[in-house]
Amino acid sequence: MKAQLSGAITGGSGEMYTDERTNTLAISDLPDKVKKIKALIKAFDVETPQVFIEAEIVQVVLNKEYQRGVDWEKIFSQTSLKTSI
Numbered sequence: 001m002k003a004q005l006s007g008a009i010t011g012g013s014g015e016m017y018t019d020e021r022t023n024t025l026a027i028s029d030l031p032d033k034v035k036k037i038k039a040l041i042k043a044f045d046v047e048t049p050q051v052f053i054e055a056e057i058v059q060v061v062l063n064k065e066y067q068r069g070v071d072w073e074k075i076f077s078q079t080s081l082k083t084s085i
Contacts, residue, residue, distance in 0.1 A: 001025065001044055008037050 002018050014029035
């Protein structure tokens with residue numbers, strides 16, 4: 001943005017200060033030039049799309065004490081399944 005606006009500022013009387021850390025501009029110039037510079041800023045200043053990613057790291061320990069679900073071995077040992085074709 002600084003490169004595009006530096007050519008629009010009046011030499012000698014216009015000044016531009018930038019702070020890249022906060023992404024801000026401070027411009028002083030003649031009133032007509034300030035209107036043109038505002039139009040340039042509005043044309044060039046496009047909001048950058050952002051993505052928010054949230055993650056949670058979970059550690060899972062599998063052992064017999066915490067085993068959940070279906071015990072298929074127990075079900076098949078107690079039930080006789082008959083299949084017909």
